[in-house]
Structure formats: C-alpha cells, structure tokens
Amino acid sequence: MAAFGAAAVMTGVAAAAPAAAADNKISAKVSAQVADGGTTTFWVMLRGGDDLAATRKATGKAKAGAVYRDVRAGANRDQAGLRTLLGKRKAPYQAYWIADTMRVTGNAALLAAVAARPEVKAVLPDEPVKLPAVQAGTAQAEVSSVEWNVDRINAPRVWSERGDTGAGIVVANVDTGVQFDHPALAASYRGRNADGSVSHDYNWYDPSHTCADNLPCDNSGHGTHTMGTMAGADGLGVAPGVKWIAAKGCESNSCSVGSLLAAGQWIVAPTDRAGNNPRPDLAPDVVNNSWGGGSGFDPWYSEIVSNWVGAGIFPAFSNGNNGPICGSASTPGSYAATYASGAFDVNNAIASFSSRGFGQDGAVKPDIAAPGVDVRSSVPGGYGVYSGTSMASPHTAATVALIWAAAPALRHDIAATREILDETAIDTDDTSCGGTAADNNVWGQGRLDAYAAVTLAVSPSGSLAGTVTGEGFPISGAAVTIGGRSLTTAADGGFRFARLVAGNHHVRISAFGYDTFEGDVSITAGGSARLDAALTTSASAVLSGLLTSGGSPVPGVSVALTGTPVSVTSDSGGHYRLAAPFGSYEVVVHPAGGCASGVTRQLTLSGDQTLDLELPLTSDHYGYTCAAATEGYREGDQLLALTGDDSAASVTLPFSFPLYGVAHTQAWVGTNGLIAFDGASTSFANTDLPLNTEPNDALYPFWDDLYVDAAAAVYTASTADTFVVEWRNVMFFGDATQRVSVSAILHADGTVTYRYRGPVGERATGTSATIGIENIGGTDGLAYAYLKNAVRDGSGVTLHPPANRIAATFNVTMTTVWGQNLYVVGSIPELGQWDPARAVPLSAATYPIWSASLTLPPNTAIEFKYLIKNADSSWAWESTSNRSTVTPPTGQYITHDTFNQH
Incomplete structure (x- = not known):
C-alpha cells in the first residue's frame, strides 16, 4: 500500500532481517534527503486506528464529540512510545490524532530509529497535493435572476415551494480560504455577529498561518468560489440560508499534507484561531472538498473521511479533472466513504475533463454529477466564471444542507442522505467506463436534482422490493420504472426502492427478450411493500460460433449484441452461444485483453444461426503483438533482497534489453509484480495500459497489490541472452490465502514471456491485476489483461517486438x-x-x-x-x-x- 499521493519507493536491500524490515518502511526519497548528513521533514504512519465504538452509540451533534474523544485517546495511546523517543532525541515533531500520524524532522540516525519501532508502518516524504486545475469559463445567461447552474438542479423550487434555503445548517470547506466579507458571503458567515462585528474563533482556521494576522483570506480565489456556490446570496448559491465556516487546507494552488490533516481535525473539533481549545459541538454539518491527488486509490486521507462520517459530517468531494480517461477518479474522491461529484455543462453534457471511475474496490465513481462548466460565483474582490469538478461538488454539498434543513431527522444520517441523493438523481445512460444506465462511471447515479431530493426527504415514504424472473430463473438487468424513477435488477433478479412517496404507484418492468410487465402497487408510510414479477419469454433464436485468431481458438472473448443486455463469453475452446429475439443486430466481439482485436458484424436473426469469426492480432502503435507462450515457466536461482509491502530493488541486466526502441541495462523489480526501467516504482494501484501516470516504461507481468511474506520470495536468474524475474508464491496484501507464482523471461531481442504457476484464489487469476507492457511516456502500450480472469495454472503469454520495422x-x-x-x-x-x-x-x-x-x-x-x-x-x-x-x-x-x- 502507498500513502500521501506519492509512490512509497523503498530500497528493499539490507543485510539483516530486522534492518531490512525497517528499511522497507522508508521511502527512497526520504532516504536520499538525509544522505550525506542532511536533515529533512518526513511523515510517520502508525499502525493504530480505532473502531469508533463510542461514536456508534452517539446521536446528533454528540457524534462529533464522541469521535474527538475516542480517536484522540487512541492516537495518544498509539503514539506514546514514538513521542517518548522523539522527546529524548529533542526532535521537532507534530502529532495528528485525526489520522494517527506524525510529522517529524531529523537526520538519518533519527530516521532509522523511528523506522525500527514496531508501531511504525511507513515513513513517507512531505509532498504537497495540488488542487485540480480549473479553467476560466464563459458566463451563461441567468434564469430569473438565478445562475443557470443553481436553476438547473431546481434549487429555486426548494426555496419557493418549501421555504427552505438551508437555514440552521452549517457548511464548511477545506480549500484555499474564503473572503469572509465578500458581499455575497458576509451575511452567511457564522463568525458575523448580530451587531455586525466578527468573531473568527471556531469559524476560521489557517494552520499554515498564510493569511496576514491570521485573519480569513483567500490568496487563490478557489475557496471563495466554491463557498459562493454553496452559500452565496443573490442567486449565486444553492443554499443561501446556511451559515458557513472554513479551514484553509491549501496554502495556495497546492495543499501541504500538514495543512490538510490539521484542517481535517479542525472540521471535527473547531478551535480558536490559534488552534487551541477544541469544541466538537461547533463542528459543521457538511464539508466540501474541491481538491484531490492523482488518479486511483491512495488511502492516505481515508481515516479523516471515516472520522468525519463517524461524526455525522457529510463528506462531499470533487471527483477530479483527469477525464475523459476511464479509471481517472482522484483520491480522496475515489473512496467509498466520500460522496464525489462529476461535472456537466449547460447543455446537460458531461464535461470532457470530468474524471471517470471506477473507485475504491471497483465502486462506481462519481456518485453523482452536478453543474461544473461555466459556473459563476464569488471570487476575492468580485465574481468569476470557472469550470471543473471543483465547481460541481459544492452543488451537492449545499443540496445536503437543504435536505437536512427540511428534514431534521435526517441530519447526520449520512447513509440515508446518500440514498436520497442516489434515488432522486436523474438517470443518465453512459456505460463507456462501466456500470449501468442508472449507475455508471461517467455520471454516477445521474444528474443532481435538489428539489426531488428534498421532496423525497420530507414526504411520508415506504420501500418496495421484489424479484423479477423469467421461466423460473432470475433476470438480471431488468428495468423497473416507477413515476420516472428507474433502476435495474441485480444478478439475483432482485430490486429495491428504499424510499418511495406513500401512495399508489404504477410499475413498469421490461427486460430484453421478455414481454413487458405492468402493474400497480400501494406504498404506505413506513411500510415495506413487495412486488414479484414473472415475465413471459419472447420468440427467439440461438446464435453460436467459433472464434479464432491466427488459426487458434480464442477463449474469454465477449460476444454482445449492441443495444441489448445480451453478452456471453467464449469458452476454453473459443465457442460461444447466445439466444436473442428475432430481429436485426450488430454483433460486437471484444476480447478482454489477450492477443486478439475485436470485430463487428451485422446480422438478421430469424432462426438458429452459426457465425464463425477470425479475430485480427492486437498491436500497439509501436508494433508490439502477443501470442500464447510456448516456452515454459523459468525459476530464478538468485534470491533478491526484496520482502514486505511496496518495495523495489535494483538489478543489473546481463545484456542491453530493448523496450520501445530504448536500450536498458538496469531495471527495478517491485514487490507489486512489475519491472520498471525508468526508476523504482512501488505503486500498488494498478491501471489499464497505456496511461500517462506513473509508473511508465515498464513490464507488468502481474501488477497488483502483492506482499512478499515469509512463505514467499523474489528470485532472478540470468544467462548471456536471458534474464528471469520470479515472484514465487507471493500473497495479496491483507490476504495470505490467495497466492500466485509469476515468471517473467526477458530475451536480448526484446521478446518477453510471462508464465504463471499455482494460482490460489480468485485474485490469483488476474481479476484485480494488470498484465502488459508500456512505453516511457505512458502514451503507448499493450494490455494483455486488465482486471480480467486471464491466468490459470500453466498459462502464459509472449510479447513480441515488431519485425522488419x-x-x-x-x-x-x-x-x-x-x-x-x-x-x-x-x-x-x-x-x-x-x-x-x-x-x-x-x-x-x-x-x-x-x-x-x-x-x-x-x-x-x-x-x-x-x-x-x-x-x-x-x-x-x-x-x-x-x-x-x-x-x-x-x-x-x-x-x-x-x-x-x-
């Protein structure tokens, strides 16, 4: 595992086992910074953590106090030994209870002593997190004196029809600060007293002391803009009746780890401006975070988010501006515990920059989409029009304020509030990055609708559940529609609307290959209704065939009918078989990685039919191709001093190995199943290939979050024209029951073979791994498999460089x-x-x-x-x-x- 948005690169080379274990905790960057007698500031991650047992018993505003007491006590306990060591060494340090971590300044001797302690998990460099870059936008026409974006989510209807502007709710942001006396924000600042004076204690926090005299300021404009979208007056903000407070977690357009952690603590327990006398009873209800690190999942801020949720504080985040690439959701928006927003424009089109999922553990991200293009809001000294998911998230945060103001019983109930946002979002179909029409990695649950969310929150409601079957078998993916809201059935045919307004509802259920079902159901307040539907099969025929490539059968290939849910996978012999109603179709054949490219064919199905297809070989721009391996598994015979988690070791190659036209004589072998040529990489958050984020210039025999424990090892072997790296019996991080052995065989002509042996468990088949090859810029690459069941005992693949080129x-x-x-x-x-x-x-x-x-x-x-x-x-x-x-x-x-x- 890695932390703080940067790869935790570790040397993995030491003489004795205890020393090696300590060294493996230390980032190579930190080690370099203390070389030659230097000193540096570094982060110490401890293995502590608290189960928040007391928090689960607390309710309402008391939840924040329970988190503050419980988590702080746990951190004091976990950090006691390290604090004693640092005190004796007179080393400067800052302890943080919110994430059980410490920032320490010292030299190589102190670094070694810190890393040797058993409670220390990792030592990482002090590197800032950059704010997602926003773009200057073009002002759009107002709608009845309200900004287009505020009108688009139907917030004015909440104000006029419900009399709800968010009064009684406190919102916060962790951002670049806020101009507290801006005309659009001055009246809603919690620090403004009835007589017009201001009290900044507990309402403003600047941990880095960037602002003059520690008074509220915004030296970037970003934070004032996001706060204006939440709380701004005169048609600028979604919830103009709220009160707001702010923590300056970002010194400018970047945010130091220390400031973000300190801001995270302050959100749970606001302090005076000096950072003293914490009062969790003054914690906000909602916190907006329009910032994030790189694409992928990095758990460094996860404890803070978990503690916010435990305190009943809604964690709204932007999903990132790294689109349109799939898998580009940024940390911490990618966390399951955050509620992340993507961005759309005035034409209800998704923004090209809006990051696409997936998120943590494959979860759909973003969670929802909100206006984020050409959004006009407050900036220091005036108004500005910006674009970015930074602009989208405040709409969602402010909608939560409207919900909680209208339905006080839901205040601090994060799970129920997420459910309301999910169920009232306007479904928007785009499965280009995975998911379903109703919940996908481009739009999440769909477009935010504040009026629908508040209406559902205040209405007497009940639930509806049921199962959809056909011919006695469950139907997955059936569309169940009630009053404009729809969802799809799960794999077991089940569906559930957690909240429906009490009353009579008409239900329509449709599924490809079945006649449509229509019926009525009555929902009572607080009741749980059930509706099971058995659908009648439509007249259909069978399509079958054989898929080959290079004359050999191709297993594991998806065969789908465009515009339908029909999709099957070819078996081990390359055969496929599917059934569909009579009609004309586009047949799309798409290998899940592998060495063959997809094809598309048109056909009319009026009876059983056979369609055999030859698939062309896959090639990247450079000309690499792949084929089933013919050479066998090669074992290593030289033990590499590489153990534990997220570490890498340098090796010298016995020949010049060419990769994308560049010759290499040195490589770095990582515990996470990759061989890098442009420096050590210990990234555990594998991605599809190619992708221009680190690592690049690498071979990926089995890139995943692996761990080399006492039952595993990494070996090398070499001859004049062959070099072998073997990961033998390596486990997956946190799960010693799943293991795999991998052999990477590099040849002097640039050919490379990956062979696999003894996979145990589902993950060992490659369902969470990347297998392939990539060039130095991440602009070209060949993915044999990505998150696919592509590995079995004895299987292998050979990647060939181009010939006659x-x-x-x-x-x-x-x-x-x-x-x-x-x-x-x-x-x-x-x-x-x-x-x-x-x-x-x-x-x-x-x-x-x-x-x-x-x-x-x-x-x-x-x-x-x-x-x-x-x-x-x-x-x-x-x-x-x-x-x-x-x-x-x-x-x-x-x-x-x-x-x-x-």
Whole structure:
C-alpha cells in the first residue's frame, strides 16, 4: 500500500532481517534527503486506528464529540512510545490524532530509529497535493435572476415551494480560504455577529498561518468560489440560508499534507484561531472538498473521511479533472466513504475533463454529477466564471444542507442522505467506463436534482422490493420504472426502492427478450411493500460460433449484441452461444485483453444461426503483438533482497534489453509484480495500459497489490541472452490465502514471456491485476489483461517486438494551455490514416517538446501532420501543408519539428 499521493519507493536491500524490515518502511526519497548528513521533514504512519465504538452509540451533534474523544485517546495511546523517543532525541515533531500520524524532522540516525519501532508502518516524504486545475469559463445567461447552474438542479423550487434555503445548517470547506466579507458571503458567515462585528474563533482556521494576522483570506480565489456556490446570496448559491465556516487546507494552488490533516481535525473539533481549545459541538454539518491527488486509490486521507462520517459530517468531494480517461477518479474522491461529484455543462453534457471511475474496490465513481462548466460565483474582490469538478461538488454539498434543513431527522444520517441523493438523481445512460444506465462511471447515479431530493426527504415514504424472473430463473438487468424513477435488477433478479412517496404507484418492468410487465402497487408510510414479477419469454433464436485468431481458438472473448443486455463469453475452446429475439443486430466481439482485436458484424436473426469469426492480432502503435507462450515457466536461482509491502530493488541486466526502441541495462523489480526501467516504482494501484501516470516504461507481468511474506520470495536468474524475474508464491496484501507464482523471461531481442504457476484464489487469476507492457511516456502500450480472469495454472503469454520495422521518434515543439494535448496523424495505418480518433498521442515529458516513439515500415512514403486536442475534445490541425518523407530502409527516423512551421 502507498500513502500521501506519492509512490512509497523503498530500497528493499539490507543485510539483516530486522534492518531490512525497517528499511522497507522508508521511502527512497526520504532516504536520499538525509544522505550525506542532511536533515529533512518526513511523515510517520502508525499502525493504530480505532473502531469508533463510542461514536456508534452517539446521536446528533454528540457524534462529533464522541469521535474527538475516542480517536484522540487512541492516537495518544498509539503514539506514546514514538513521542517518548522523539522527546529524548529533542526532535521537532507534530502529532495528528485525526489520522494517527506524525510529522517529524531529523537526520538519518533519527530516521532509522523511528523506522525500527514496531508501531511504525511507513515513513513517507512531505509532498504537497495540488488542487485540480480549473479553467476560466464563459458566463451563461441567468434564469430569473438565478445562475443557470443553481436553476438547473431546481434549487429555486426548494426555496419557493418549501421555504427552505438551508437555514440552521452549517457548511464548511477545506480549500484555499474564503473572503469572509465578500458581499455575497458576509451575511452567511457564522463568525458575523448580530451587531455586525466578527468573531473568527471556531469559524476560521489557517494552520499554515498564510493569511496576514491570521485573519480569513483567500490568496487563490478557489475557496471563495466554491463557498459562493454553496452559500452565496443573490442567486449565486444553492443554499443561501446556511451559515458557513472554513479551514484553509491549501496554502495556495497546492495543499501541504500538514495543512490538510490539521484542517481535517479542525472540521471535527473547531478551535480558536490559534488552534487551541477544541469544541466538537461547533463542528459543521457538511464539508466540501474541491481538491484531490492523482488518479486511483491512495488511502492516505481515508481515516479523516471515516472520522468525519463517524461524526455525522457529510463528506462531499470533487471527483477530479483527469477525464475523459476511464479509471481517472482522484483520491480522496475515489473512496467509498466520500460522496464525489462529476461535472456537466449547460447543455446537460458531461464535461470532457470530468474524471471517470471506477473507485475504491471497483465502486462506481462519481456518485453523482452536478453543474461544473461555466459556473459563476464569488471570487476575492468580485465574481468569476470557472469550470471543473471543483465547481460541481459544492452543488451537492449545499443540496445536503437543504435536505437536512427540511428534514431534521435526517441530519447526520449520512447513509440515508446518500440514498436520497442516489434515488432522486436523474438517470443518465453512459456505460463507456462501466456500470449501468442508472449507475455508471461517467455520471454516477445521474444528474443532481435538489428539489426531488428534498421532496423525497420530507414526504411520508415506504420501500418496495421484489424479484423479477423469467421461466423460473432470475433476470438480471431488468428495468423497473416507477413515476420516472428507474433502476435495474441485480444478478439475483432482485430490486429495491428504499424510499418511495406513500401512495399508489404504477410499475413498469421490461427486460430484453421478455414481454413487458405492468402493474400497480400501494406504498404506505413506513411500510415495506413487495412486488414479484414473472415475465413471459419472447420468440427467439440461438446464435453460436467459433472464434479464432491466427488459426487458434480464442477463449474469454465477449460476444454482445449492441443495444441489448445480451453478452456471453467464449469458452476454453473459443465457442460461444447466445439466444436473442428475432430481429436485426450488430454483433460486437471484444476480447478482454489477450492477443486478439475485436470485430463487428451485422446480422438478421430469424432462426438458429452459426457465425464463425477470425479475430485480427492486437498491436500497439509501436508494433508490439502477443501470442500464447510456448516456452515454459523459468525459476530464478538468485534470491533478491526484496520482502514486505511496496518495495523495489535494483538489478543489473546481463545484456542491453530493448523496450520501445530504448536500450536498458538496469531495471527495478517491485514487490507489486512489475519491472520498471525508468526508476523504482512501488505503486500498488494498478491501471489499464497505456496511461500517462506513473509508473511508465515498464513490464507488468502481474501488477497488483502483492506482499512478499515469509512463505514467499523474489528470485532472478540470468544467462548471456536471458534474464528471469520470479515472484514465487507471493500473497495479496491483507490476504495470505490467495497466492500466485509469476515468471517473467526477458530475451536480448526484446521478446518477453510471462508464465504463471499455482494460482490460489480468485485474485490469483488476474481479476484485480494488470498484465502488459508500456512505453516511457505512458502514451503507448499493450494490455494483455486488465482486471480480467486471464491466468490459470500453466498459462502464459509472449510479447513480441515488431519485425522488419524501423524505429521512429516524432518530436515537435509547441507551447500549449491547460487541457490541450498534441498528437501526430498521417497517411499510413500506424499514424491513423488521417483519422484524429486514431492519432498517436505525444508525451509532454520533455515539454515544450512533445514526443512519441513507434515503429514504421521501412522505405515507405508517408505524409503527416500534428494536431491539438482541446479540453472540450475539439481538434485543431496545423495550418501548414502536409509534412512528407520517405522512411529509411534501416536505422531510425527522427523529427525535430515546430508546430505550424516547416
């Protein structure tokens, strides 16, 4: 596991076992910072934690007090020994109870002593978290003197029809600060007294003392903008009747770990401006967090969020601005315990930058979508229009305030409130990143509707559950619709509406391949109604066939009918079989990774039919392909000093190993099943390939959150032209019952084989792993499998570099603005054949020079151009004529171009 948004890179090399265990806790970056007698500030993560037993018994505002007492007592207990050590060494430190961690300053000797303590889990560098970059927007027309975004979620209807503006609820943000006397926010600041004076104690906190005289300020504008969307007056904010407080967790456009932790503590137990005399009874009801780290799951802030939830404080987060890539939800928005918002625009279209899920443990993220493009709100000294998921999350946070003001019994009931938001969101179908029409990784539960949420919260309600079957078997994915709200049945055919307004409702149930069911049901206040439906099968036929690639059967391939829920997987012999009603269909054949590419065919099904298909081989831009391995599993014979969690060790290769045209003689082997060539990587949060986030320039034999315990080991073996890395009997972090052995065989010609032996447990089949190869910029790669059941005992895959090709590198100098990326596209298939959707992405690793490496056919005439993809997904081509060349018969082809000049 890693923490604090950065890879915890550890050396994994030591002489004695106890020393090795201590060294494995220390980030390589921290070790480097204390080399040659230097000192540095680092973070010490302890193994403590509290089950919040007292909190579960508390209710209402008392929950925050229970969390404060329980968690603080646990931290004092867990940190006692380390505090004694640091006191004796006279080492400066700051302890935090909210996450059971300490910030320490010291030298190598102190570092070693700290890491040797058994209660210490990890020692990590002190690195800031950057705020998600927001874009300047264009002002949109108001709707009846209300900003478009506020009107779009139907907040004005809540004010006018319910008389609810959020009065009695306190919202907070952890952000860059807030201009407390801004005309749109001054009246709603909790620190403003009836006589017009202000009291900042317990209402404002600046742990870094960035603001002059410790008075509220916002030196970025970000926090004032997000607070305006929550609490702003004059049609600016969703809940203008709330009171607000703020913690400056971000010094500017970046946020130090210390400030974010201190702000997290203050939210549970606000203090005076000096940080003393905590009062959990003054904790806010809702906290908005329009900040986050990189894509993926990093648990560093999870204890803070869990403690907020335990205190009954609703944790609203932005989902990140890393879209449109799937799997780009950012930490902490990706946590299951947070409620994260994606962003849409005035046309109800998802923003291209809005991060897509999945989240922690495969959960759907975002949870909901809210307006986040061209949002006008307050900024220091005036008003500004910004775009980002930072702008979306405050809408959700403020809607919670409206719900709790209208239904006080729900105040601090986070689970019930999430349920209301989920069930009243306007379903928006986009399964391009997974999920269902009603709950997917682009929109979450759908578009936020504040009026529907408040209406459901205050209405007498009951629940409805049932099971949908056909021919006696459960039907998964059936659509159950009641009064404009819909959901789909689970794998067992079950469905449940947790909250329906009391009264009579008409129910419509439809499923592909079955006749539609319609009926009525009565819901009573506090009651639990049930409706089971048995659907009648429509007339259908069977489609079957054999899938091959390179003349060999292809197992594990998805065969689906577009626009229907029908999807099957080919068996071990490449055969598939499915049933569908009579009609015309588009058959989409999509391998789940593997070495074959998908195909699409049109057919009309009027009776049983056979359709055999040959699938083309998969290739990345560079020309790597793969095939079933023919060489056997190779064991290592040299033990590598690599144990424990999230560590890496350097190895010297016996030959120059070529990867994407770059030769390597050194590599770093990680415990998490990867071999990196551009520096050590211990990332456990594996992603699909390619992806331009770290790690890159690597082989991924079995990238997952692995752990080398006493029953496991990592070995190497080498000959003049072969190098082997073997992860033998490694376990999965936190689960010693699931294990796998992996052999990676590197050949001097660039060919690499991955072989697998003795997998035990579902995860050992690859259901949470990445298997493949990737270039140095993360712009090109070949994923054999990603989160797929692709490994069995004795299986293997060989990845082949291209033959009869020349290495090509495109370099172009171009200065861009935020959200822009460069591509190259040209006249041959390797360059996309002038199709921008198939253009080759260029890496900005050496910005302003953008680069990409691939292979091209030798002695071939080509034409090409560079083009820009903007944040809104539009394309801008070079205005000059096409570039042209003839690739050399041997060697390399390299460009050194300037955009729009040649």
